[in-house]
Amino acid sequence: MLSRDADSCYWIGRYIERSEATARMVDVHYHAALETFLPSSLEDRYEDPESPLKWRSLLEISGNAEDFSSRYTRENDRDVLNYFCFDMQNSNSIASTWKFARENARSMREQIASEMWESVNITYLQLRDWNVDRLFLESPHEFFSMVKNASHLFQGILNRTMVMGETRDWLDLGRFSERADQTARLIDVKYHDLFPDRSDEADEADDIHTSGDPLDLHEWIAVLKSVSAFEMYRKTHNHGINPISIVDFLILNHSFPASVRHCTGRVNNCLHRISGSVVGTTFNEPERLVGRLLADLTYISPGEIISSGLHEFLEDVQSQWISIGSAIATTFLSY
Amino acid sequence: MRLSVQHITRYRYLRAVSHSHNEVRLMPTTDSNQTCLIFNITTDPEATIFHFDLPWGRVHHFDVVQAHSYLDITCEAKIETHRANPFEEMQLVENDRDFYLIRDISEYYVDFLSPTLRVPILEETDIFAQQAMARADSPATASFLIALTNLLHSEFAYVPGSTTVDTPVHEVIERRMGVCQDFAHLMLSICRRQLIPSRYVSGYLYTGTGRDSLVSGDASHAWIECLLPGGQWLGFDPTNNLVVNDKYIKVQHGRDYGDVPPLRGIYRGPAAQELEVDVRVTSEEAPELIGSV
């Protein structure tokens, strides 16, 4: 496969996954916040200066807090939703990610099924008809559902029409790399948000177990919901919501589709199919790096993660993903 | 004369570069004035040398794809030159300029009469043509060209490094200085405006023992050839005020420098590079090393 096309597939996978992740997170956050009465702007905060800003953590998850405050003065619903959904200057906004996905798809449309290209093109065209006014006029939830459905439609057509070949592996490689990254970011920021003072102190791990503040509980449920994990989590961990189980589920569960461990496994399989090497052996640098990460995620326990520092652990995971990305680029794409 | 040329070009890059593609136009031509006996080209890092022939000369080319921080190109040639006395072939008495008005001539040699990027045809060169005409010993074209060669040599200063390969002719006229390419381009511009088909020649000059009085350029030399009414091409070297004889080794001719660059290359990597050129022309009759830069 042409290296440039592989690169395009990888980014199509990433961008579509990113748009879905953004839609989920903003959707859940917006609706969860409706019930918690968090202030949404600095002006509103004077009554309770300790209360966290409603949108702050979300902006941090996406790594966009600085960019946002450089161009917007108020963190109100309207501006924040506009920023996440339609702002073309925000390269991670939903409209931007679909634009990039489409540009990549257009450059290689002869390689993918025409229905796949059409689904990307149609979503791109639909998004051009939306803006923040229409979002509030109709319903934010409807908009986010449309974005999620577009991602699922693309995935469905992919599964139904594309031969099990390299094109598909590169699309999956992008998608699962992105999903692993998004989940890790989500937990990291939410953890900070809920336990700002304790995150670095291992011996207080026990407290997390017992933390039963209804507001915190509500937030953790939101975390689970934002990766569509709430119902699955309930089935797996039926003794209740507690952070250590959540960490176990979202990072280490081997079969939940958004867990870091699961995504890493999928990427590992894609890499082995691309090179034709046997899983368990390493043929090139990306396989070696992903294989090592997968082993770590397979054999570490949630307790170990908490006791050695969840933040440090997630930071390490994210930096490993960066190395994996550049190893993939130098091995396959830009030699 | 039997002459040898060793031409070494060394590139040094600040950081490693790759995908370097190069064309070399350095093989002396074989025609009625000279025979190229031997030509060798080697490179470091080593590369496979390919070549093809155009009607006016051979082009060698090679690729160095892997990363490298330097590139040395060494060319060695042995040439036998024949034209000891160019004046023998000249008609130096009669006015023969009507030859250039024949439509067939101007049409056939359109390449060597048309303006090019580096040789525009400018009204402001007429003054040089008039002065040369006044100085000439006779109305014959050859006399005019000798006078013009002489005029440019006396009016313009040879100053190494004063110009680049892209300096336009009108700037050379203003500043009254240049290197051998500029002398050649200027004279081409004047001759073409006078309807005399003329072409740019790249090559070498054997400067013998009198090297202080002659210049052969930094790397290789350049002069021009004009079509004389007898139908033969003769070389004129305005840089040295000489009519081209058997001390000159012709490599290739073209419409201007752009057709016959000794080396042309492109690579992937930062533009910053150092270039060092070493040219030695020696004679078997007088084997001491001369002309190194």
Next chain:
Amino acid sequence: MTLFDGYNASSFYDEMFDGSGEPRPHYRRLFEKLSQMSTSDYNSRCHLADLTLVNQGITFTVYGDEQGLEKPWPFDLMPRIVPAAEWDHIERGLRQRIMALNLFLHDIYHDQKILNDKIVPRDLIIGAAHYRREFVGANPPGGIYVHICGSDLIRDSDGTHYVLEDNLRCPSGVSYVLENRSILTRVLPNLFQQLPVQPVEYYTTQLLHNLRSLAPASRIEEPNVVLLTPGVYNSAFFEHSYLAQQLGVELVEGRDLFVEDNIVYMKTTRGPKRVDVIYRRVDDDFMDPLVFRSDSSLGVPGIINSYRAGNVALANSIGTGVADDKAVYAYLPQIIKYYLGEEMILQNVFTYLGSEPAQLDHILKNLDKLVVKATNESGGYGMLIGPQSTAETRAEFADKIKSNPRNYIAQPLISLSTAPAFVDDHFEPRHIDLRPFILTGKDGITIIPGGLTRVALRRGSYVVNSSQGGGSKDTWVLAAEPEPNDQKTSSAAVSTHSQLQNPSTQTQAVGAGSPGWSELAQ
């Protein structure tokens, strides 16, 4: 009220209706079918076609347009019909032209006999912007320079076809021929019934066959053919992508290729893979920064030398632009006579050359009556339509022409023929031209019946280029009328039956003496 009410082609030659307003015979069946259709029905078909185009992203890019890069390709559903006899004449004419042009190109890059014999002025060729002196003496595979040609035909008010230009560099538009047909069969299937419309879809099969046959001898078994595009921002990117898909070849950009030791490779996820044949949609100037423009980032350094050495094939070859120079066009009757000993079949539009002083004078004196064109421009750029121009633009053009006469030619304004195009809720006459595509391969010339009918969608406009507000139509070339006892339905019935047959009964049909098997036995 029918869709054709009020249709009036006035003084122009109309493809569908004759002078008395009656449909021409080859259009009669279509006229009857469409007359039965209501405006709203037709409108909904148009809407369906538009939606298909937009959703599929069948767009083209307009340079310098602020509104955004892509526009959907304007497609007029009403087909343009060419009867069999008319097409026969056009096809013979096109064959003749392309044969002569290929011989001409080979000659001027080798012996230059036609120049030495003074049939074509040497300075006209040697001085042409697209003459590639770097390519003199090189031998393209099979001696073919132009593998894909798109010639523009127009029709004057008396019905005569003229060739306006032969595009020999990277002619585009064939994807719309194929796509228009595919949309029309989906949107208006009943129009095709009972009309013997000749198929066009074998174009890509033939093109691929021709391209593969160009591969170097050592690679001819499984050649790697690619299509080289300038990239996604090129105005014809849709076409490049579409053709690559239809041909089943990789669509590459310059940055995907590199040359090592005179061999071209493409970068794949499994390492470098050798490339044998390149259908290139990048102009000469941008192909190789080592040989042509050194500032080009679209090209591949070293590719021209690899081509010259015969290690990779290019279609079209290098330097073909010299023969589609509009000044050279004026000499085509002589060129055809010189190489083929024949008279020109398809006429040229009379052309005044700026390079000839007497003709230059005529051009300058008649700017208000003539169409003036820059010799090396295409796509409707650098053009003055005298009768539709202002005194100011004429003065501007006069200055341009005087400063570089060689660069301009002029032609009388030909009143292009019209055909019905759907506007709002009815048909109106709009000017059209025709661009057939001619393929030249090692085993001959192939012309798909028809080509791209371009239509100037603005009322009264003569400019059909897609870059300047033109659209297109499907072009139907009719086969010679079928015999009265129509075989079509019966053969269809047979194939329906055979679908459900047991394969073993079919193999019985192949006798022991059938040629396929007996040859193997020997």
